[in-house]
Amino acid sequence: MKNKIVLFGAVGLTLAFVGLRSAQSNEAPHPVEVRPSTVKPFPIPENLDFAGEALPLAEADVKEKLDREMLVNSYWQSNNLLMLKRSAKFFPIIEPILAKNGIPEDFKYLSLIESGLQNVVSPAGASGYWQIMKSTGLENGLEINKEVDERYHIEKSTQVACTYLKEAYERFGNWTLAAASYNMGMAGTARRLNEQGVDSYYDLLLNTETARYVYRIAAVKHIHENLADFGYVYHQDQGYSFPKMDTILVNTSVADWVSWAKSQGVTYKTLRTYNPWIQSQQLSNSTNKAYQIWVPSK
Numbered sequence: 602m603k604n605k606i607v608l609f610g611a612v613g614l615t616l617a618f619v620g621l622r623s624a625q626s627n628e629a630p631h632p633v634e635v636r637p638s639t640v641k642p643f644p645i646p647e648n649l650d651f652a653g654e655a656l657p658l659a660e661a662d663v664k665e666k667l668d669r670e671m672l673v674n675s676y677w678q679s680n681n682l683l684m685l686k687r688s689a690k691f692f693p694i695i696e697p698i699l700a701k702n703g704i705p706e707d708f709k710y711l712s713l714i715e716s717g718l719q720n721v722v723s724p725a726g727a728s729g730y731w732q733i734m735k736s737t738g739l740e741n742g743l744e745i746n747k748e749v750d751e752r753y754h755i756e757k758s759t760q761v762a763c764t765y766l767k768e769a770y771e772r773f774g775n776w777t778l779a780a781a782s783y784n785m786g787m788a789g790t791a792r793r794l795n796e797q798g799v800d801s802y803y804d805l806l807l808n809t810e811t812a813r814y815v816y817r818i819a820a821v822k823h824i825h826e827n828l829a830d831f832g833y834v835y836h837q838d839q840g841y842s843f844p845k846m847d848t849i850l851v852n853t854s855v856a857d858w859v860s861w862a863k864s865q866g867v868t869y870k871t872l873r874t875y876n877p878w879i880q881s882q883q884l885s886n887s888t889n890k891a892y893q894i895w896v897p898s899k
Contacts (some may be wrong), residue, residue, distance in 0.1 A: 611735060639832065640676075643671055645664050646864070649823055651819045651822065652705035652776035652777070653776070657803050666816045667816050669816070670817045670821075671824065672817045675824050675831045678833075681833070682835065683717065684717055685828075687718040687838065688718065689837065690718070690841040691755060692841055694756060694759070698756065698759045698763060699763060702764075703767065707761075708776075709774075711731075711762075712730050713730060714814075714821055715732040716729065718730055728753065729750075729790075731761065731762040733762070735752075738752050743758070746880075748879075748880055748883065748885060749878055750878055751878050752878075754878040757878075766779050768787070771838070777802045777815055780814065780818060781805075785807070785810075843875070845897065846898060847897070847898045848895060849893070850893060851884070852890065854883075854884055854885055854886045854887070855884040856883055858872060858873075866899065871897065875895040
């Protein structure tokens with residue numbers, strides 16, 4: 602019996618030793634794991650501008666804030682790719698409206714960071730591609746009610762954004778502050794400038810959202826204009842697009858958009874997809890206003 606105990610003990614030690622060796626071998630790094638990491642910081646550009654106005658990158662805090670937005674946005678790959686794909690769909694509509702109004706093309710990136718070019722609603726009630734508040738929309742001629750909300754109309758909402766930005770530029774004298782005021786309002790921006798006795802966005806102490814706002818726009822612009830430098834493999838033909846569209850004029854009431862859509866050979870879902878400003882299944886239209894309806898060509 603004593604010999605058996607010694608034998609079992611020796612076998613146990615041998616198994617334990619083999620198990621330890623096995624465990625150690627399993628902990629050896631896999632060949633993939635010893636490759637150089639591709640998670641890395643990116644160089645801050647020596648020069649970067651927004652709407653033709655240079656960021657003062659010689660200032661340490663400006664450089665650090667830009668670096669934060671470059672890192673956050675460059676490594677949020679899924680969101681960036683979706684924004685790129687949606688940009689291919691909507692920028693061709695937005696860019697000519699900006700140009701017609703004398704607004705720098707860089708402001709297309711403002712719509713991108715505001716909504717991701719989706720018809721979303723903020724906690725404060727700002728809606729649509731350009732995140733327009735109801736009061737601002739109404740003041741600028743948009744129709745907003747239970748049946749129609751033109752904040753979701755890509756062309757009309759872009760025009761309202763242009764009107765606001767032109768007024769802000771006239772008030773503040775530069776596009777950077779005009780952009781910041783789009784986030785916190787012209788009155789709020791003017792108040793902060795007066796309180797702090799400065800005239801530059803980059804010299805203002807602001808709430809977290811507005812303090813990051815222009816940096817985020819500039820970072821997204823820089824990333825999207827230099828995709829390869831940030832490791833993105835993206836081809837322009839991979840973006841989303843609108844099908845060829847017919848425009849149908851409607852200047853009467855519509856008792857039922859579902860039936861109307863069927864009469865045009867499309868589904869109600871298709872109608873609402875390409876005309877998201879339609880907000881209900883009917884249209885009263887007591888004033889016989891003319892609405893342009895987008896329907897995919899047959």
